[in-house]
Amino acid sequence: xxxGVGSFADxxxxxxxxxxxxxxxxxxxxxxxxxxxxxxxPGIYDEQEVVxxxxxxxxxxxxPVLEGAGKKHDVLIVKHDSVIINGLRIxxxxxxxxxxxxxxxxxxxxxxxxxxxxxxxFFGIYLQKCRGNIVxxxxxxxxxxxxxxxxxxxxxxxxxxxxxxxNSFKNHRDGIYLEFSDSIEITNNVSEGNLRxxxxxxxxxxxxxxxNTFKSNGAGVAVMFSRHIIMKNNDFxxxxxxxxxxxxxxxxxxxxxxxxxxxxxxxxxxxxxxNRLIVADNDFERxxxxxxxLGSCADNTFTHNNFIGNSFDLGTNASQKTNxxxxxxxxxxxxxxxxxxxxxxVPYKPVNLFSYLVERIPQSILLHRxxxxxxxxxxxxxxxxxxxxxxxxxxxxxxxxxx
Numbered sequence: 001x002x003x004g005v006g007s008f009a010d011x012x013x014x015x016x017x018x019x020x021x022x023x024x025x026x027x028x029x030x031x032x033x034x035x036x037x038x039x040x041x042p043g044i045y046d047e048q049e050v051v052x053x054x055x056x057x058x059x060x061x062x063x064p065v066l067e068g069a070g071k072k073h074d075v076l077i078v079k080h081d082s083v084i085i086n087g088l089r090i091x092x093x094x095x096x097x098x099x100x101x102x103x104x105x106x107x108x109x110x111x112x113x114x115x116x117x118x119x120x121x122f123f124g125i126y127l128q129k130c131r132g133n134i135v136x137x138x139x140x141x142x143x144x145x146x147x148x149x150x151x152x153x154x155x156x157x158x159x160x161x162x163x164x165x166x167n168s169f170k171n172h173r174d175g176i177y178l179e180f181s182d183s184i185e186i187t188n189n190v191s192e193g194n195l196r197x198x199x200x201x202x203x204x205x206x207x208x209x210x211x212n213t214f215k216s217n218g219a220g221v222a223v224m225f226s227r228h229i230i231m232k233n234n235d236f237x238x239x240x241x242x243x244x245x246x247x248x249x250x251x252x253x254x255x256x257x258x259x260x261x262x263x264x265x266x267x268x269x270x271x272x273x274x275n276r277l278i279v280a281d282n283d284f285e286r287x288x289x290x291x292x293x294l295g296s297c298a299d300n301t302f303t304h305n306n307f308i309g310n311s312f313d314l315g316t317n318a319s320q321k322t323n324x325x326x327x328x329x330x331x332x333x334x335x336x337x338x339x340x341x342x343x344x345x346v347p348y349k350p351v352n353l354f355s356y357l358v359e360r361i362p363q364s365i366l367l368h369r370x371x372x373x374x375x376x377x378x379x380x381x382x383x384x385x386x387x388x389x390x391x392x393x394x395x396x397x398x399x400x401x402x403x
Contacts, residue, residue, distance in 0.1 A: 011035040018043035025050050025058070025066075032056050040064045040088070049073040053080050060087035063117060066103075068093040074105040074126075083111045093121035095149050102126035102151070106133060113138065123151035124172065131160040135167065142172040144195050152177040153194070156184065164189060169198075175217070178204040187211050197222045197248075198239075201229065210234065214246070220265065222248040229255040237263045246287070249274035256280075259403075262287055268310070271297045280304050283403070289315045291350075298322040306401050307331060307350070314350035318391070325350065325393040329400050337398045347392040 014036055016028045026047055028038045034055040042062045048071065052058065068075045069092035076090065090103040102123035104113055110132040117139045118124045124140035127133055135154060144150035153169035156162060159181040166188045169175035175191030178184060179202045186209035191198035198214035199221040201207065208230040214220035220236040222245075223229055229252065236246030246265035247257070250272045257279045262268035268287045269279070273296040283306045284290035290310040293300070295318035302323065307313045308331040327343070335346035 011037055013037045013039060015039045015041065016045075017041040018045070029054060029056065029058075050076045052076065052078045052083050052085075055080050055082040057084035057086065058088070059084070060089070060116075063087060063089040066090045068103065068121070070094075072096060072099075072101070074102050076104045078104070078106045078108050078111055081109045081111065083108060085111070085113045085116060087115050089117045089119065090121065091119040093123070095122050095151075097149075100126060100151060100155065102155070106130055109133065112136075118153075121151075123155055124153040124169070126155045126157075127159050127162065128157045129159070131162065133159070134163045134165070136163070136165040138167045140167065140172070141170045144171050144173055147173050147195050150195060152200075153191075156181040159184065163187070168192075169194065171195075174198070174200045175214075176200065178202065178207070180204065182206050184208075189213075190215070192216055194218065200224075201226050205229075208232075213237070214239065216240075219244045219248055220246040222250070223252050223255070224248075224250045225252070227253045227255070231255065231257045231260065233259040235261050235263070236265055236268070237261070239265045241266060245270045249277075252277070257282065261285075262290065267292045269293075271300070273297065275299055277301070278303075281401075281403070282306075283308070284313075285309055288312065291315070293323065294318070295322065300324070301326070303327050304397075304401055305329070308400065314391075316351060316391070321390040321392075325391070327395050327397055328393050329397040330393065331400075333396050333398075335396065342398050344396040344398055347394045348396040349392045351391055 014028045014032055016022055016025055032054055037057045040060045042064050044065045044067055046067045066075050072094055093101050093103050100123050103118045103121040104125045106127045109130050112134045114136045119141055120143045125135055140153040150173040152174040153172040154176045156178045161183045163185045169191045170193050172194050173196050175194045175198045177200045181204045184207040188211040190213045192215045194217045196218045198217040201223040203225045205227045210232045213235040216238045220239040239246050244266040246262045247269045252274045254276045258281050260282045262284045265287045267289045268284045269291050271293045275298050277300045279302045281304050286309045289312045290307050292315040300323040302325045305328045330348050333348045335344040338345055
């Protein structure tokens with residue numbers, strides 16, 4: 001923080017203290033000029049809506065508290081470009097069913113929101129119609145009880161070229177929500193325990209999310225009605241529930257899903273009208289379904305993935321092959337490799353009869369692990385009648401792929 005303050009050689013430093021002559025953040029902003037640094041001493045600042053309408057840096061010392069309780073408005077609104085908000089604690093933003101009230105509302109460009117702690121906020125950090133902003137190293141923890149009365153930890157609406165990096169989001173409706181937002185980078189965040197999704201895309205294109213952890217959410221990530229999304233090196237873990245997924249894909253085109261780990265989810269990847277995707281170098285372990293790919297998905301390639309210990313490797317309602325499965329490792333593969341080239345000589349069919357049955361009669365899942373089901377699966381494997389005959393990995397790998 002001191003390094004950051006020292007870099008403003010031509011600026012003035014304005015100090016705000018609860019016990020000092022200047023004890024109001026809003027008054028300090030009124031007195032400041034573009035480029036000034038406003039240092040806020042520890043204490044509780046119970047002000048009305050604070051509007052930042054100058055290019056200033058607001059820096060908290062030992063996390064001064066901005067109190068939102070009892071107020072029906074945003075706590076801090078940024079309306080000028082190139083503002084820095086650093087080291088504040090903002091708490092108790094009120095729930096409102098008409099307006100999306102937030103701790104920090106950014107309506108300007110090239111701003112940095114970093115190293116803040118937001119507690120029990122309706123919406124945490126809300127960015128709208130802006131570009132070139134950075135949100136990093138923040139801790140945003142809500143107290144969401146149900147979806148209708150809760151907001152998102154970080155909400156982007158009509159934003160471009162924004163980075164969301166190294167934050168922690170817990171106990172909101174969605175950890176991160178994007179709508180009509182393009183060229184967004186979401187990197188190294190932890191999104192955990194949110195009611196709906198850890199990350200949620202709607203109508204947002206050319207985005208990258210990588211190195212994130214999505215744990216114990218209603219569902220890990222939902223990508224809907226979007227194109228050219230790169231999803232790499234993320235952890236999707238323990239997203240359990242009757243309608244829960246590690247990754248939900250709906251109406252998505254021309255994306256990449258690479259280097260991710262799907263562990264202990266009800267469904268690793270669920271695809272509906274997901275087309276022209278590359279799904280490669282991922283690990284699927286101990287999920288209910290590793291993949292549940294509906295017949296509306298086409299021209300996707302699944303290669304060099306590990307499938308280990310899943311109840312079902314693949315579920316589908318498709319009657320014919322519309323995707324390519326090649327060079328994956330399937331732990332349940334029982335074929336042989338006579339020429340020792342590491343590739344099985346017999347194709348592997350990941351859709352067994354029981355998974356085919358469950359797609360049509362969900363209640364039949366109660367029969368899972370029964371001896372009768374094992375016999376049916378074996379009979380279908382020997383003489384396939386119901387399962388898609390051409391849906392197979394014709395070059396399955398004999399050994400787990402080491403990462």
